[in-house]
Amino acid sequence: MNFIPVNEPLLNGNEKKYLNQCIETGWISSEGEFVKRLESEFAARVKRKYAIAVCNGTAALDIAVAALGIGKGDEVILPTFTIISCAAAIVNAGATPVLVDCDEFTWNMNIHQIEEKITPKTKGIMVVHIYGLPTDMNPILNLADKYGLKIIEDAAEVHGQTYKNIPCGSFGEISTFSFYANKHITTGEGGMILTDDPNLAEKCRSYRNLCFQPQQRFIHEELGGNYRLSNLQAAVGVAQLERLDEFIARKVKMGQGYHELLSNISGLQLPVPKTDYAINHYWVYGVVLQEEIPFDAKEIMSRLKKQSIGIGTRPFFFPMHQQPVFRKMVLFEGESYPVAERIARRGFYIPSGLALTESQIDQVVLMIKEVLR
Numbered sequence: 001m002n003f004i005p006v007n008e009p010l011l012n013g014n015e016k017k018y019l020n021q022c023i024e025t026g027w028i029s030s031e032g033e034f035v036k037r038l039e040s041e042f043a044a045r046v047k048r049k050y051a052i053a054v055c056n057g058t059a060a061l062d063i064a065v066a067a068l069g070i071g072k073g074d075e076v077i078l079p080t081f082t083i084i085s086c087a088a089a090i091v092n093a094g095a096t097p098v099l100v101d102c103d104e105f106t107w108n109m110n111i112h113q114i115e116e117k118i119t120p121k122t123k124g125i126m127v128v129h130i131y132g133l134p135t136d137m138n139p140i141l142n143l144a145d146k147y148g149l150k151i152i153e154d155a156a157e158v159h160g161q162t163y164k165n166i167p168c169g170s171f172g173e174i175s176t177f178s179f180y181a182n183k184h185i186t187t188g189e190g191g192m193i194l195t196d197d198p199n200l201a202e203k204c205r206s207y208r209n210l211c212f213q214p215q216q217r218f219i220h221e222e223l224g225g226n227y228r229l230s231n232l233q234a235a236v237g238v239a240q241l242e243r244l245d246e247f248i249a250r251k252v253k254m255g256q257g258y259h260e261l262l263s264n265i266s267g268l269q270l271p272v273p274k275t276d277y278a279i280n281h282y283w284v285y286g287v288v289l290q291e292e293i294p295f296d297a298k299e300i301m302s303r304l305k306k307q308s309i310g311i312g313t314r315p316f317f318f319p320m321h322q323q324p325v326f327r328k329m330v331l332f333e334g335e336s337y338p339v340a341e342r343i344a345r346r347g348f349y350i351p352s353g354l355a356l357t358e359s360q361i362d363q364v365v366l367m368i369k370e371v372l373r
């Protein structure tokens, strides 16, 4: 059957070579040179002092919130339009997530709604750059400054991206990345925490590794977890990082290709190609159905799957304030964020992986035209 998957990674650089080195030397656990190499090379790339490799992007957020000492009675402001990992990290710490809607065009958090959500309990703002386009950071940095708030930056969708030429991943007290298989660079499963604060870095390292103590290994003053990244995974990561610029160029070209081919189809809202602070890196290529289209994303996604050339898609994020799990916890009661609610229902993304070819892009567009006819 002819099918174009929503994502396929590219692993044809030095991945095999470095993996072989792990196997030949026996260094397969987290005690290995590739972990250190990935940490130092990633830190250099994002211009941060410290990098702590972890087992995934979700763990990175959990550790980041814990390391900042955010807990019971504290509030953290974040977008409702994001992955559950963000809100879960705050809830897991015993703190309260406080939501803002997203911007209609960039789909990033609505920066104009943040200040009204700040209370004496607010400890931080969790910024999440969505789908490859950064959040407008300067207004948020100003608010953080004005109210003494910490910034946690979730940069899982923007490896190598910049905001006004400053690397994304360098804005937070702590910033995090994911290396899941659909991210710009992958280790299969993996993540990274970045900071310039040596104390925070030490805390993150400790939480990553069960809070073992160097002097008295099996005596614990605090509870951590095992969130380590293996040398095998890091070996893949080092090989991937070597190609980050090439990968970004591919993603940008893919996005621009889609933009050109889709922009004359009416009824589709496309991602913003650029703002005054960044060009879109199109981590994924999202499309929102406008009012004139008489059905929701769910319908078009199922039709695309069944075309002569099947097209893999994914729905947009489902807003945090409508998550059954949080409703059961009586969070966000009576709250409504209309933009996130609408794009969650009307938005989906189309094949955007690094292995996607030019002719597949043409085929995807052809099938979209077909199902909209």
Ligand SMILES: *Cc1c(COP(=O)(O)O)cnc(C)c1O
Binding pocket: 055, 056, 057, 058, 059, 082, 083, 085, 086, 128, 129, 154, 156, 157, 177, 178, 179, 180, 189, 190, 191
């Ligand atoms: C992928 C992603 C995560 C989670 O990363 P995992 O490695 O899958 O745990 C967190 N935040 C954002 C914005 C993501 O896109």
